[in-house]
Each structure stands twice: as structure tokens, then as C-alpha cells.
Amino acid sequence: MSLFPNHKRKREEEEKNDQDRPCKIRRTTNLPDDCLNLIFKYLKTRDDRNSFGLTCRDWHRIHDNNHESLWYRNNYESVHKYEPAGKYPKISPESLAIITCKLLIRFQHLKILCLGRLPRITDVDTLKSQSFGSNVQKLYLDNRTDYSPRYSDIQLSLIFSWFPRLKCVSLGSSDITDKGLETLVKCCPSLKTVDLKKCCSITDSGLSCLLQNCRELRSLNISCCSSITGIGFLGCAHTLTRLAACECKLTLEVIKAIVNGGELEYLYLETVPSELAKVDKGCIINTEAVLTISKGCPLLKHLFLSNCEDVELEGYEAIGMNCKELEKLYVMGCQRLCDMGLQAICDGCNKLIELYIDINKNSCSSSIIEHFDGKKPEVILWS
Known part of the structure; x- marks a missing residue:
């Protein structure tokens, strides 16, 4: 007979209760950290990951480290x-x-x-x-x-x-x-x-x-930076693939410097609509600027020209001719976009996925819109 029956009984009860204590069972397995990390990474939901950290001190450390x-x-x-x-x-x-x-x-x-x-x-x-x-x-x-x-x-x-x-x-x-x-x-x-x-x-x-x-540096956003004129681009070799310069007062010389690397894939140059502009429209994007962009950016995928009211037919023809990788084009509020310009985009931009166009603020007829939609039904027209 045991000299300590109460202690023996208590130990037997603890061993029996351990079956319902996953924390203790798991701790006795002594899994290495790399295994615990792998288990944690397979948990999909936030609740599961939080519960993982509540299991024991070691698992809590793995949770924090991940x-x-x-x-x-x-x-x-x-x-x-x-x-x-x-x-x-x-x-x-x-x-x-x-x-x-x-x-x-x-x-x-x-x-x-x-x-x-x-x-x-x-x-x-x-x-x-x-x-x-x-x-x-x-x-x-x-x-x-x-x-x-x-x-x-x-x-x-x-x-x-x-x-x-x-x-x-x-x-x-x-x-x-x-x-x-x-x-x-x-x-x-x-x-x-x-x-x-x-x-x-x-x-x-x-x-x-x-x-x-x-x-x-690959991506830069300087939109609405009122103290920037863009001359900081002059003389600077850069590797930008994405640039957002909406409402910045960029000159043609600056635009030439921006596209000089030829690696731009995403270019956002939205301006302020003329009816909302109090002093000036900021970024001056006209036909010559678009010609420079289209020729200097053969890898361009997204081009944002909304409210660029000074872009004429020659600019849109240049987009269709040179921007063969273009997937998304934003021309909301471009008043001089006409039937021939939209036709040039339709014929030249074979990878186009989305075209953002405002029917009420351009010179395109309903017939060219229908023609575009019929020729490129896979392109989503946002109007």
C-alpha cells in the first residue's frame, strides 16, 4: 500500500484529465519551431491563427514571430x-x-x-x-x-x-x-x-x-504636390515603372525627362477639369506631350489622361500606333477625342482591357461607340 494514497489518486486524476488538455499534450511532443511555423502558415482564418497563439507559451511565441x-x-x-x-x-x-x-x-x-x-x-x-x-x-x-x-x-x-x-x-x-x-x-x-x-x-x-x-525606385506618387514643377527629373537617371503626377505643373521638357528611361508601365497624368480650375489646370498635357509619351513608353500598360482637354486627333493616333502593350486607358473629360481618334485606339491597342470614356464630354458619335463595342466586345467601356 502506498504511503501517500492521496498523492497517487491525484496523479491518476491529472493523467486522466490530460486527455482533454490539448495544450499539455502538444507541449509534450516538443515539436521544433520549423514544424510549428509550418503548421501556423497553413491556418487560413484569423480566428484560427489567434487561437494558435493561445495554446501555450511556445505557440504564442511562434504566433508573434509570424x-x-x-x-x-x-x-x-x-x-x-x-x-x-x-x-x-x-x-x-x-x-x-x-x-x-x-x-x-x-x-x-x-x-x-x-x-x-x-x-x-x-x-x-x-x-x-x-x-x-x-x-x-x-x-x-x-x-x-x-x-x-x-x-x-x-x-x-x-x-x-x-x-x-x-x-x-x-x-x-x-x-x-x-x-x-x-x-x-x-x-x-x-x-x-x-x-x-x-x-x-x-x-x-x-x-x-x-x-x-x-x-x-520603381514607383513614385507626386500627385497634387503644389510645390513641384518637375524640374527635379532633369538630369536624373531613374528606373521608374510607375509614376503618378496628377495636377502637377509639368512642362514638355520635364515629360521628355520622365519618359527618357523607356521603362514606364503606369502613367497617371489627370488634370483638373476646366470648370473647376481656379487659376490654371496644373499639368499641361497636350498633343505634343502625348506624342512624346507614346513614343518614349513602349511598355506602357496604364495611361491616365482624364480631363486633358488639349489632346487632339494626332495624340490619340499616336497612342494607337505606339502603345501596343496598353491595357487600360482613361480619357474621361477629354473633349477633343473624336471618331477617328477612337478608331485609331480600337485598331492599334490590341491588348486593351478597359477604356474609361465620358460620352458627354467628347466628340465621339454613338455609332463609333457601338462600332468599338462590336469590334472589341471583351473591352469594358466605362462611360
Whole structure:
């Protein structure tokens, strides 16, 4: 007879209960991390992945290591008309910064990070979080609402220093200046995608610095940057395949510099409709400009020319003749697009998938529209 019957009975009960405890059973298997990582990657739903991390401490570590994106949503104030102010618990900006800092330290292997709606991050917070950013490749610091932070160049410099492997950065509507952009290219020389939409403090000097120092840059958005004229492209060898420069005041000389590399596949040059333009229409895209673009961009797949009212027949004929890879064409509000121009596009652009056209703001007849639709029924006509 056992001297400790109670202990024996207790042990037998624990062994029996272990059958209903998957956590303990799995922990005793001592699966290596590579097996656990493989299991985690096969989980499809968010609930399954979150449940995986609740199994035990080791599985929780695997969950954190595989967490690749963090999209921070600041709900201490309602910023959406459909969200009542009292729907979410209110957290002070100071507490939110501390919580965010802890999250960034917890997830050491993030590749995508959105901080666009955080309160201001202090210098102390940035110093505490420096260790987490070595793997981040995409960073979003857009300022899309009145509640979003207005990061200074000093704060941006501290943030950029976290991400030596950064490939993509989005700074739309931020207060970044040429000085901040200079710091960005020094900290992150391997940038491939930069979004500066509505960054009104950026000038051609900052643009030139970006193009000269980021030799792997492929995609650039400078739309609505009122201080950029485009001369920053002059004398700069670039490898851009995608450029958005809507409402920028680009001259023909600048356009020639932009298409000089011949590698552009996506070009967005929308202008302001004449009835909405208060002073001028910004980007001057006329027939000569389109001739330059069509001849200089043989790989072009998307061309956005909406509201470019100065493009005449010769320009559309050049698109049909030279843009053999074109898949999407936007000509909404192009008043001088006529039957012969649309016919040239129909005959020449054999890979066209979508044509965005406003029937009420051009010179095309209904018969040519019907002819186009009949000859290219697979092309989606948006009117």
C-alpha cells in the first residue's frame, strides 16, 4: 500500500484529465519551431491563427514571430461619420503611445506597419522601439484625417532610422519637407515605392534628392504636390515603372525627362477639369506631350489622361500606333477625342482591357461607340 494514497489518486486524476488538455499534450511532443511555423502558415482564418497563439507559451511565441503586419486604428476619437463617438473606449494619446510601443516591441518580425492615425510619438517612445524595425518593408504614415499626427522632420528622422530595410513608404498629406526626404533616402536607400501625394512642402530639390539616391525606385506618387514643377527629373537617371503626377505643373521638357528611361508601365497624368480650375489646370498635357509619351513608353500598360482637354486627333493616333502593350486607358473629360481618334485606339491597342470614356464630354458619335463595342466586345467601356 502506498504511503501517500492521496498523492497517487491525484496523479491518476491529472493523467486522466490530460486527455482533454490539448495544450499539455502538444507541449509534450516538443515539436521544433520549423514544424510549428509550418503548421501556423497553413491556418487560413484569423480566428484560427489567434487561437494558435493561445495554446501555450511556445505557440504564442511562434504566433508573434509570424505576425507580419500591424495596421493601427486609433479609436480614442471617432473619425468616421458612420462610427458613433462612444462606440470605442477612449484612450488618452499618452497611454496609446505606450501601448503602441509595447506592441511594436512584441512583434519583432513585422513587415508591414501602418502608423497613420497614431498620436504624436515622442523621442522617448522612438528610442524604446528602435529594436523592432529591422524587418519592416512597408510603412504607412499617411495623414488622412484631422486627428492624424503631424510628424515633424525630427520625429520622421527618428522613425525612419528604425527601418534600414524599408522598401515602401507612404507619406500622403504629411508635413514632410525636403530635409525629411533627405533623411529618408539616407536611412532607407533601398526604397522601391514612395507615395508623396499631397505633400505640399516637398519641392523639386527634394524630388531630385530622392531620384538620385534611390537607385532601386520603381514607383513614385507626386500627385497634387503644389510645390513641384518637375524640374527635379532633369538630369536624373531613374528606373521608374510607375509614376503618378496628377495636377502637377509639368512642362514638355520635364515629360521628355520622365519618359527618357523607356521603362514606364503606369502613367497617371489627370488634370483638373476646366470648370473647376481656379487659376490654371496644373499639368499641361497636350498633343505634343502625348506624342512624346507614346513614343518614349513602349511598355506602357496604364495611361491616365482624364480631363486633358488639349489632346487632339494626332495624340490619340499616336497612342494607337505606339502603345501596343496598353491595357487600360482613361480619357474621361477629354473633349477633343473624336471618331477617328477612337478608331485609331480600337485598331492599334490590341491588348486593351478597359477604356474609361465620358460620352458627354467628347466628340465621339454613338455609332463609333457601338462600332468599338462590336469590334472589341471583351473591352469594358466605362462611360
